[in-house]
Amino acid sequence: MGEELKNQNVLVTGASSGIGRATALRFASEGARVALVGRGREALQEVERVLAEQGRESLVVAADVTIEAEAERALTETVARFGGLDVLVNAAGILSNGTIETTTLAAWDEMLNVNLRAVFHLMQMAVPHLKRRPGNIVNVSSVTGLRAFPGVLAYCVSKAGVDQLTRCTALELAADGIRVNAVNPGVVRTEIHRRGGMDEENYAAFLERSRTTHPIGRVGTPTEVAELILFLASDRATWITGATYSIDGGRAQTCAR
Numbered sequence: 001m002g003e004e005l006k007n008q009n010v011l012v013t014g015a016s017s018g019i020g021r022a023t024a025l026r027f028a029s030e031g032a033r034v035a036l037v038g039r040g041r042e043a044l045q046e047v048e049r050v051l052a053e054q055g056r057e058s059l060v061v062a063a064d065v066t067i068e069a070e071a072e073r074a075l076t077e078t079v080a081r082f083g084g085l086d087v088l089v090n091a092a093g094i095l096s097n098g099t100i101e102t103t104t105l106a107a108w109d110e111m112l113n114v115n116l117r118a119v120f121h122l123m124q125m126a127v128p129h130l131k132r133r134p135g136n137i138v139n140v141s142s143v144t145g146l147r148a149f150p151g152v153l154a155y156c157v158s159k160a161g162v163d164q165l166t167r168c169t170a171l172e173l174a175a176d177g178i179r180v181n182a183v184n185p186g187v188v189r190t191e192i193h194r195r196g197g198m199d200e201e202n203y204a205a206f207l208e209r210s211r212t213t214h215p216i217g218r219v220g221t222p223t224e225v226a227e228l229i230l231f232l233a234s235d236r237a238t239w240i241t242g243a244t245y246s247i248d249g250g251r252a253q254t255c256a257r
Contacts, residue, residue, distance in 0.1 A: 004234055006031035009082035011075065013065055013122065014092030016043035018190030019140055022222035023089055023229050028056040030230065035059045035078035038092065065092055065118040075125050085129040087233045090119045090162075091140040094195065095155050108154045115158035120165060123180075127173065134177035136241075138229045139166050141182040143248045159184075163244045170242030179241040181232045186248025187213075188220040215250030 010027050014020030016038035024034045028051050036044045041062035051058045059081045063070040079085055094114045098107055123137055130136070144152060145159030163182055170180040187210040210219045228247050231237055246252045 002030045004030040004230075005087075008032045008086040009035075009078065009084055010087040010089065010233075011035040011037060011078045011085060011122075011126070012089045012091055013037045013074075013118075014090075014140075015047060016040045018091070019185070019188060019222045019225045019229075020089070020091030021047055022226040023091055024058070025050065026223070026226040026230050027087070027089075027233070028054070028058060030234075031056075032087070033057045033059075033082050035061055035074070035082070037061045037063055037065065037074045037078075039064050065122060066113045068121065071118060071121055072125060075122065075129075079129055084132060085126060086133050086135040088122060088126045088130070088135070088137045089140070089229060089233070090122060090137070092118065093140065093158075095152065097151055098153055099151055100153055103154050111154035111158050112161070115155070116161040116165070119162055123165070123169060127176075127178070130173075130178050131176050136179040136233055137166075137169070137181070138232050139180070139182040140225070140229070141166070141184045141244060143184050143186045143246065143252050145182075146184055146244065146246065146252050166244060167242045174241055179232075179237070181237070181240060181242070182244045183225060183228050183232070184244050184246045184248065184252070185220055185225050186210075186246075186251035188222060188225060190222060213251060213254065214248065215254065218249065220247065220249060 010032045012020050012024045015024040015036035028034045036047050038044050044060045048058050048060050061074045061077050063074040065071045139162050141162045142159040144156040145163040166180050166182040211217055
């Protein structure tokens with residue numbers, strides 16, 4: 001176990017699964033105290049148990065970050081428990097299918113609320129605490145924020161919004177010493193597609209096809225993305241801000257096929 005983030009306080013949303021879970025585990029392995037934020041208490045407690053077995057400190061905060069009071073509680077409990085905040089990682093997100101013709105207003109609002117509005121709100125609330133360290137923010141975006149893909153309209157727009165939010169905030173907070181960056185994964189093997197309504201047969205076919213749409217020839221893993229998030233949050237990246245980093249096996253470099 002390393003000490004790169006020793007005594008740093010980190011809040012990770014979406015920490016119950018996928019990229020968020022992998023990030024929480026990786027940050028803790030480097031000595032960070034991690035607030036595990038998500039809607040599923042049992043899944044968060046499982047992560048907490050894993051960290052406890054490793055001798056690492058964590059805090060479970062079961063909260064729906066789209067609800068303002070719950071997002072505020074997540075941040076308040078984190079700062080109260082750890083005494084401050086060094087890193088905010090916005091990894092919570094949802095995905096659903098829909099085109100300009102089939103996306104309902106309700107589906108649009110849900111996507112933007114989870115993937116963009118909640119990110120903005122948490123960042124806004126975190127700024128006063130990050131100024132004191134100073135700390136930094138890493139947002140989990142997507143290759144769909146950089147490139148257009150059919151059939152996932154609201155998701156693409158939400159992630160493009162995250163990218164621009166990252167860039168604008170980085171400029172606004174640079175004078176305060178706060179860095180803001182984003183990672184843009186390609187297809188990663190997580191639960192997000194299943195939760196978005198994809199059944200097992202279609203998901204298996206999707207993963208197989210993704211071997212051809214990603215030049216490296218495979219999909220990614222949450223731990224690979226977590227490594228990049230760790231780098232951006234660490235002192236190894238002190239001259240990086242406003243970046244949207246592709247981590248997608250070359251997917252963003254390809255044309256439609």
